[in-house]
Amino acid sequence: MNIKRIFGALLTALGIGGLIYDAVIFTNTSGSERDIKALIIYGILGTVFFIAGISLVRTTKDES
Template sequence: MNLKRVFGSVLTILGIIGLIYSAMLFVNTSGGAKNIKALIIYGIIGFIFFLSGINLIRTTKDEA
């Protein structure tokens, strides 16, 4: 099993979790500055993890 693909899968899953958590914060936010900061931070980090994981999975070649 390729280590890069496993790491890409982990990054993708962490990105999905971050995006889901930021969506939950968005739905449950009351407008406080602390909630908005957390929403932006979790959303950006989740998006970066998701894109880097997908890119790592896509660009890694299978070697048998």
Template sequence: MNLKRIFGALLTVLGIGGLIYAAVLYVNSQGNNNFKALVIYGLLGLLFFIAGISQVRTTKDES
């Protein structure tokens, strides 16, 4: 496996984790008290997820 693919998979997993954590914050919030953390974790999770998927997709498999 290529190092770029491993890095892309790691970014994807971190992105999924960030999106899940943002969803947990959203479900457990009682108003606007966690809005800043929700936006930060959601945007970073989305950014990491998109970067990881595109990294894995564009890396060519050379044997």
């Protein structure tokens, strides 16, 4: 069991969840300043977590 792969999968799942939540906020937004700040924050965090998780899974070698 490789801890790095599990952590990478967890980061990827969190990133996907953040991006989906960002999309939900985007569809329900009314254009206020608070909505735009939330869109930016969740979008950036979701993207960072998703990219970090994918790169961690890709670069971790399988050693059995």
